[in-house]
Amino acid sequence: MILTVTLNTALDITYRVPSLAPHASHRVTDVAERPGGKGLNVARVLAALGHDTVVTGFAGGPCGAVLRDLLAPLPPVDALVPVAGRTRRTVAVVDAATGDTTQLNEPGPAITPEEWAAFLTTYAELLGGADAVALCGSLPPGIHVGAYAELIRRARAAGVPVLLDTSGEPLRRGIAARPDLVKPNADELARLTGSRDPLRAAHDARRRGAHTVVASLGPDGMLAAAPEGLWWAAPPATVRGNPTGAGDSAVAGLLSGLVEGLPWPQRLARAVALSAATVLAPAAGEFDVSTYEDLLPRVEVTTQATAA
C-alpha cells in the first residue's frame, strides 16, 4: 500500500464561464467538484496505475463532508482525520474563450494541537502497512512549520521510504530531516537554494539532506540527482494544455517506480509521460491512460556524465 498525506485537503471546484471579465457579473455554465489537495491527486493517479493507496490528512465542515462523499466511490481508501475547522475550497475559473484558468484558493482550517496529535496516531498506524509515503502540499494554519520534518523522521524510523512535495519553509525544514526524495519544481528549487541553474540547485538540495532530488522543469522535463547518478528526461515534444496536476502525476510516477523497484531511467520516463498526459487531458488534473501509454516509450532519458 502507498500512503499519501494531504494536511491541507480542498474541495476543488471548477467553473466554466464564456469569458472572464474582471468587475463584471458572470453566469457559470458548468460546475465540477472533486476531492482535492496534492496528496489526493497523487493517490488517484497511483490507483489508476494499479497501486493500493490510502489517503490521510484532515477533513472537516460542510466542504470536508462533500469531499469525503466524492472520495467514497473512488479507489483510494479514505483515512482522513476529522477536524472541527472547515476544509477549504479552491475555485478554478476557466475562461472558455481562451482556455486560461484563474485560481482562487481559500485558506485552510486551523488545526488544533489535539487534532495534530490524533493525526500522528493515525499516521503511525498507517505507516505500519505502507510501502512508501508521500507528503504533499501546503500546511494549514496551526500546524508548525517543522511538521513535515517530524513526519519524515517517523517514516524513516518505521523504515518507510518517504517523498516530500512542498515548498517554502516547510520544504527547507523537511529536507533537513533527510527524506528519500523531494520533487521541487524550478521555482521551488530556486527559492530553496538561490540558484536558477537546476543542476547546481539539485546538488545543493542534496547537500541539504535530500537523498535524491527530482526537479520538474515544466516543458523541459525532469532532472534526477540521485546517489546512483544523474538523469535527464524530456517529453517527446512540447505539450500544450493545462499544467494543473502535472506535478502530482509526476509524484505518482516516481513513487510507483520506487515501490516497483524500477531503475531510475524508467521511473523518470514514467513520471514525465504521466505529467505530459495530465497536461494534455481535457479535464484539469486528470490523465488519459492511452495518451500516457503512447508517450511512455517516446520519453528520452539521458544520463549526464557529471554525476555527483
Added chain:
Amino acid sequence: MILTVTLNTALDITYRVPSLAPHASHRVTDVAERPGGKGLNVARVLAALGHDTVVTGFAGGPCGAVLRDLLAPLPPVDALVPVAGRTRRTVAVVDAATGDTTQLNEPGPAITPEEWAAFLTTYAELLGGADAVALCGSLPPGIHVGAYAELIRRARAAGVPVLLDTSGEPLRRGIAARPDLVKPNADELARLTGSRDPLRAAHDARRRGAHTVVASLGPDGMLAAAPEGLWWAAPPATVRGNPTGAGDSAVAGLLSGLVEGLPWPQRLARAVALSAATVLAPAAGEFDVSTYEDLLPRVEVTTQATAA
C-alpha cells in the same frame, strides 16, 4: 407577517483577494458566507425594520444545508421547501486594491414537477397568514416561465397584496397577471417596454397590468407610477459604494410601507433611504440603521403634474 418567495436561493460567498488578475493564482484572504437570493435579502431588511417575516422557496444539497444553518439564528422564519437538487453558490470576488467586485453565479438546481407542487401547497398555507408577499429573483431550471404569474394569481385570489421583483420573460408574464407592485430597475424596464424614458416606460408597464410601478434608477433615486399619482424620490446626495442588495432593500422599504399603510411619498422615501444606506454599508448587501435614519428625512420627494 410578510412573506418573501425566493425560488432560486443561493449560498452567497464573498472572497477578498489583494488584487484580482485574470489567469493568475490568488490566495483568498477572507471568506464570508451568507444565505442569499433576493427574497432572503428582502426578508432580512424587513426583519431589521421590525416586521415578522417568513421566507419560502427551495433549498437542497450541501449548500442548501449550509444556507439553512446560517438562516436558523436570524429573525426570518425558514419555510423553505427541500429539493433533491443542489442549491447554487454565488461567488463575489472583491479586489481589495480597487474595491471592485467580480461576480460568479452558479446555475440553480432543476426543480421537478413534484417539488413545484409541494411548493404550491406550502405557498397556499403561508398566504393564509400573510399581510403581503414579495416574489423575488430569477427562476431555477425546471420552473415554467409563467410561474410568477401563477403565484400572483393565487395571492390575489387570497386577497394578499403582491410585489414582483424579477426580470426578462418572467417579469413580462408576471405583469400580465396584475401584481399590485413591480420594482424594475432602469435596464429591466427598458427591456420590458423598449423605452429608456423611465416615465414613459413606467406608464407602459402599468398598461401591461402592473397596478403600480416603482422604477429604481440607481443614483437618480426612484419613480413611482401609481393610480394615486406620480412621485419622484431622490437621495440627498450621490452615494458611492457597493450597489449589491440596494434593490432588495428598496423592495423591503416599499413592502413595509404598504403593510403599514404609509402614503406614497413616505414609502418612496423609506425605499430610497434604505437603498442608499445599503450602498454605503461596508459589507455588501447589509445596511446600517443609523445611516438609514440619518438619510430618511433628507430624501426629497416631488410629485409630478403629469400623473396618469
